[in-house]
Amino acid sequence: MSMQAKLLRLTISVVTIATFFAALHGYRNSQSHLNKLFDKELVTVTHFMAASDNFSPQPADPTNSFLYQIFDKQNRLIAKASDAPEYPIASIAKGFTEVAFNRSQWRVYVVSTDVKRVLVAQSMTERKSTADDILLVTITPIVFSIPIIGLLIFYVVRKSLAPLRLLSRQLRNKNSEDLSPVKISHPTKELVPVVDRLNDVFAKLNDAFELEKQVSANAAHELRTPVSVLSIAVNNLATAFANNNITEKQLRELTQGVARMANVIEQIINLFRFTPENFANKLSQVDIEKILQEVITNNYSALEEAKQSIELNSQPSLTYADPFALYILLENIVRNAIKYAGEGAHISITVHESYNRLLIDFDDSGKGLLEEERQQLTQRFYRASNQTDVKGSGLGLAIVKRIADLHGASITFEEAPTSGLRVRVSLKKAKGDRSGA
Amino acid sequence: MRILLVEDDIPLARELKTSLNNQGHAVDHVELGQHALSSAVTQDCNLVILDLGLPDMDGLEVLKQLKLSNKGLPVLILTARDGVENKVTGLDLGADDYLSKPFSSEELFARIRVIERKLGTNDSALITIANVSLDTRANTLSIDNADVRLSRRELMITKALMEQEGRIQSKDNLESKLYQWGDEISSNTIEVHISNLRKKLPKDFIHTIRGVGYVVRKI
Numbered sequence: 272m273s274m275q276a277k278l279l280r281l282t283i284s285v286v287t288i289a290t291f292f293a294a295l296h297g298y299r300n301s302q303s304h305l306n307k308l309f310d311k312e313l314v315t316v317t318h319f320m321a322a323s324d325n326f327s328p329q330p331a332d333p334t335n336s337f338l339y340q341i342f343d344k345q346n347r348l349i350a351k352a353s354d355a356p357e358y359p360i361a362s363i364a365k366g367f368t369e370v371a372f373n374r375s376q377w378r379v380y381v382v383s384t385d386v387k388r389v390l391v392a393q394s395m396t397e398r399k400s401t402a403d404d405i406l407l408v409t410i411t412p413i414v415f416s417i418p419i420i421g422l423l424i425f426y427v428v429r430k431s432l433a434p435l436r437l438l439s440r441q442l443r444n445k446n447s448e449d450l451s452p453v454k455i456s457h458p459t460k461e462l463v464p465v466v467d468r469l470n471d472v473f474a475k476l477n478d479a480f481e482l483e484k485q486v487s488a489n490a491a492h493e494l495r496t497p498v499s500v501l502s503i504a505v506n507n508l509a510t511a512f513a514n515n516n517i518t519e520k521q522l523r524e525l526t527q528g529v530a531r532m533a534n535v536i537e538q539i540i541n542l543f544r545f546t547p548e549n550f551a552n553k554l555s556q557v558d559i560e561k562i563l564q565e566v567i568t569n570n571y572s573a574l575e576e577a578k579q580s581i582e583l584n585s586q587p588s589l590t591y592a593d594p595f596a597l598y599i600l601l602e603n604i605v606r607n608a609i610k611y612a613g614e615g616a617h618i619s620i621t622v623h624e625s626y627n628r629l630l631i632d633f634d635d636s637g638k639g640l641l642e643e644e645r646q647q648l649t650q651r652f653y654r655a656s657n658q659t660d661v662k663g664s665g666l667g668l669a670i671v672k673r674i675a676d677l678h679g680a681s682i683t684f685e686e687a688p689t690s691g692l693r694v695r696v697s698l699k700k701a702k703g704d705r706s707g708a
Numbered sequence: 709m710r711i712l713l714v715e716d717d718i719p720l721a722r723e724l725k726t727s728l729n730n731q732g733h734a735v736d737h738v739e740l741g742q743h744a745l746s747s748a749v750t751q752d753c754n755l756v757i758l759d760l761g762l763p764d765m766d767g768l769e770v771l772k773q774l775k776l777s778n779k780g781l782p783v784l785i786l787t788a789r790d791g792v793e794n795k796v797t798g799l800d801l802g803a804d805d806y807l808s809k810p811f812s813s814e815e816l817f818a819r820i821r822v823i824e825r826k827l828g829t830n831d832s833a834l835i836t837i838a839n840v841s842l843d844t845r846a847n848t849l850s851i852d853n854a855d856v857r858l859s860r861r862e863l864m865i866t867k868a869l870m871e872q873e874g875r876i877q878s879k880d881n882l883e884s885k886l887y888q889w890g891d892e893i894s895s896n897t898i899e900v901h902i903s904n905l906r907k908k909l910p911k912d913f914i915h916t917i918r919g920v921g922y923v924v925r926k927i
Contacts, residue, residue: 533810560919567920568876575874575925583919620919 274435278428283421290417294410301409302402309398310367313337313380317391321382336397338377340390349387361390369395434458438466450477479546493666494539497532504528538666541599545674554591554678556701559601559622559629561587562594566602567620570609578615585622588629589701592678600674603667604633604694612637612691619689624700633694634687645684645692709824710734712753714744714770715786716763724757727813733820741765748774748781755823757816760787760798768797775802782823786811822871835870837924840913842870851910861886862905865898869914869924878921 316337338355342348348357354373361368361379368379376395381388434455441453452470455462504525511517563583567574574581590597608618612635621632675682680698687693711728715721716739725735736751738744741762748756756774760767771783785798788809798806804826805819825833825844833845839852847863849856858866868877868885879898886893902922906914915923 536810564876564878564920567917568878571876571917571923572874572926581917581920583917585919 275428275432278432279421279425282424282428283417286420286424287417290413294406294413297409298402298406301405305398305402305405309378309393309401310380313367313378313391313393317380317382317389320391321384321387321389336394338392342388342390344386346388355392359390360392364388431459434462438462442469445473450474450480493535497528497535500528501525501532535666538670541670542666542673545596545599545670545677554593556589557592557594557597559588559590559597559631559698560585562598562601563620563622563631566598566605570602570605573606573609574618577609577613579609579612579618581618581620583620583622585620588622588624590629590698591701592698596674596677600671600678600680600696601631603671604696607667608633608635608637608692608694611635616691617689627700627702629698629700631696631698632687633696634689635691636687636689637691639686639691640684709754709820710736710752711820712744712747712751712756713737714741714756714762714767715739715759716761717759724813724816727816731817731820739763741767741770744770745773745777749777754782754827755820756781756783758783758785758803760785760789768801771798771801771803782827784816784819784823818872825871835873837870837873837926838910838913840870840909842867844871856908858905858908859901861891861897862901862908865901866905866909869922873924874926876917876921876923881921 317339320339320341338352338360339350340348340352340355340360341350342359346359351357356372360372360377361370361381363381364383365381368381370377370379370392377392378395378398379390379392381390383389434457437455438453445453450473452473453466455466458466504521508517508521508525511521560583563585567581567583571581605618605620608616612618617636619632619634621634623630623632671682674680675696678698680696683695683697685693685695711733713721713724713728713735715724715737718739721737721739725737728735736747736753738747739762741764744756744758747753758767758771758774762770767785767787771785774781774783779802782804783802784805784807785803786807786809787798804823807816807819833843835842835844841850841853843849844867847867849858849863849866864885865882868882882898883893886897902914902916913924915925917923
């Protein structure tokens with residue numbers, strides 16, 4: 272059952288029940304008041320008849336609700352209303368009583384003087400119907416107002432539930448294709464956080480789907496190509512084995528193919544590990560110098576293979592980061608430098624402070640990049656046009672950008688003083704440190 | 709050396725066994741943690757290569773129990789899990805070294821050689837790089853077969869660099885090696901020793917990686 276129908280049903284029932292009880296109470300009240308009023312009238316009439324000496328009998332009047340009997344001291348009937356019976360209708364000497372005759376109930380008042388006894392009776396049916404009439408007059412407008420109240424309530428409920436209905440309709444039309452934010456024009460106060468949170472979730476979900484789409488489109492290519500390279504290399508080796516002329520070059524190619532495959536897989540694992548959804552935001556104080564030393568140490572053999580040299584100019588510099596994520600970020604930049612700077616290049620890493628930021632410059636003495644190519648660098652899977660001989664997954668900088676975003680760090684690409692590329696990472700400095708080693 | 713290989717991935721185990729055999733090691737292979745524990749007790753082995761992702765029990769638990777039954781048995785951990793915590797836990801539990809997948813066979817051999825030297829079971833305790841030879845058992849160093857006299861500290865530093873050839877040793881790292889001997893170290897101790905060593909060793913034998921540390925390059 273809809274909330275609206277539930278609310279309507281509940282309020283209208285409550286109003287009806289309340290009206291009913293009000294009417295019941297009113298009926299009882301007015302009846303007792305009426306009884307007092309009728310009694311008073313009865314008393315007045317009786318006393319009047321008792322006081323008047325010459326009382327002439329009246330013809331029967333069907334509209335008259337009163338009947339009377341007058342007896343003398345010897346209890347003989349002196350006068351009576353035409354409808355009244357011959358015998359005394361009540362035996363008491365004075366006061367009120369209720370008796371039954373003429374097939375109905377009567378209220379009787381008796382007054383006795385020195386010479387006579389006067390009995391006046393009034394029909395109870397008459398009294399009841401008068402009370403009913405009065406009640407009807409008071410209750411009728413209330414009864415008629417119930418539907419109007421109902422309509423009013425219906426209108427108010429419907430109007431105040433309108434944003435909710437809108438939200439529900441928009442949500443019903445949602446699917447994984449459409450994760451646009453829901454829009455409620457005048458949300459009630461209670462709905463604002465609901466709509467806000469929902470839109471947050473939609474945005475996150477949308478990002479995740481977007482990433483998934485991009486990655487699965489590109490990952491397929493990035494993963495299948497090295498597998499093809501491997502399978503061809505193995506096939507060539509098998510042929511060479513049959514001909515007994517396996518060369519060292521073939522083995523080296525196989526090794527390179529394996530390394531490439533391993534690299535792509537690592538990158539894809541990293542890309543999925545550092546998504547906002549599973550980044551727990553547990554930042555701790557880390558020393559960038561230590562991490563950079565570790566990165567250089569772990570990538571030294573690749574550097575040596577490319578006959579490159581490296582230097583690190585820094586002092587202990589603290590920032591808040593997830594150490595593992597920061598390691599991956601810095602390692603990706605260093606690896607890119609090693610990969611693209613070319614043989615014999617020199618890589619220089621410098622850490623310095625500017626206001627409350629820590630700037631890490633990765634300068635290489637390679638051939639550098641054109642201005643527009645630098646701008647495009649952070650785009651996922653983008654690979655510079657002047658590189659055709661180096662095989663990369665194109666995922667590295669996407670990972671760098673993602674980790675940077677998670678840490679509120681920025682990455683910029685400039686021309687290095689050494690004519691190569693300068694990658695600058697700007698991180699927030701940890702507060703209150705000027706720590707020495 | 710006799711090696712117990714605990715690895716549930718059969719193709720990986722097969723290749724590892726072949727390459728370890730090629731290096732002259734005898735390899736017993738088991739796939740389950742329980743089997744590893746019983747084999748380690750009944751059979752004589754010098755080294756356990758333990759994969760942490762086993763189907764029957766947690767590899768760290770296997771490590772714990774192995775170390776309980778034989779504290780001196782060296783254990784080298786292999787794992788595809790990442791995270792520094794795992795590495796730290798493994799080393800805290802007494803693992804001698806830690807390799808994360810994917811690793812190259814060269815890396816593995818190098819780690820095994822270090823463990824062998826530590827055990828003193830290596831037939832040749834001799835590390836030779838270019839014309840420099842270091843006898844890790846006798847603690848002597850020779851250049852072109854001519855003995856060179858080094859101080860104990862100089863020898864320690866040379867040994868650290870030559871054992872891990874091609875791998876940068878940070879200043880901190882070298883300092884902590886000297887600390888292990890209870891030596892007092894001032895801030896420039898390492899620089900002084902390196903500078904002295906350079907005079908005794910061939911030119912460019914020890915490279916300085918500015919801001920990072922020192923390395924003896926692979927030839």
